[in-house]
Amino acid sequence: MEPSPVNLFEYGATNDSISAEWTKPSGAIDQYTFSCSDGTEDPSSPIVEDGTYIYQISCEGLSTAGANYTITVTSQSGDESSYESTITITAYPNSAVLRSSEITTRQITVQWDDPEGEEDYFIVDCGADWSTEFILNHDQGKDNTFEATCNVSIAEAPYDVTVTSVSGDKESPVTMTFTAATPDVVTFEDSSSNTTSVTVTWNVLTGADWFRVECSEGFPSPDYYLPGSATEVTCIWVTSGGNHSISVITRENNGESPAMVAYIVAGKLIFHVH
Secondary structure (H helix, E strand, C coil): CCCCCCCCEEEEECCCEEEEEEECCCCCCCEEEEEECCCEEECCCCEECCCCCEEEEEEECCCCCCCEEEEEEEEEECCEECCCEEEEEECCCCCCCCEEEEECCCEEEEEEECCCCCCCEEEEECCCCCCCCEEEEHHHCECCEEEEEEECCCCCCEEEEEEEEEECCEEEEEEEEEECCCCCCCCEEEEEECCCEEEEEECCCCCCCEEEEEECCCEEECCCEEECCCCEEEEECCCCCCEEEEEEEEEECCEECCCEEEEEECCCCCEEEC
């Protein structure tokens, strides 16, 4: 009488191995023979039926990460064999190796080379409040290199960027932390003064949202807070002949630059920056 076939289940997988298990079917069985579509069987075929309730086998040393492989098992009783039971299992794909491509105060761009093996697509998770998870298909790479840009909500802040290689039902994520850029400082261009005020100018700074200004004495004019298009500020009501400082901080995408400070003597044309 033909023995009952086994019912195979996936037991586990790595990027270079797969495993399956089964429970003893009903009826008389002497042993199980099995084979792998690739790699080496562990243990070696056959397995003698010894009353153990659950049996497991693995295929190790698989040639391609992320590929599909099959395990085939046959029950044997005397000279009779069951029909073959086969299961297809996907090995885990290899993870990407991330690197930064370009980082600004508003965006982080990462790159990675196509990992060895097979994958269907990549999932990119920017880890930022205003970013969404998105997919890069395999045909979106260029010269086997993939690139993803994440919008960030705060300059200077760290963000965890995760790229997941996906093959079938298997996912291999990798996460790296990247820090958004610090806003650029202003470059002072010129200064002037009279007996009651000191003025400093700077070059146009592309990307600035606004500037925060402080005077060592007196009050900034037109305001403590200037629009990103501003290129000048004056501190009024200062002491004549005194050495006065003007501090300018760039604000961009909720972050701020280090302060740039100009020192100007009221009523004299002396200019020093540090």
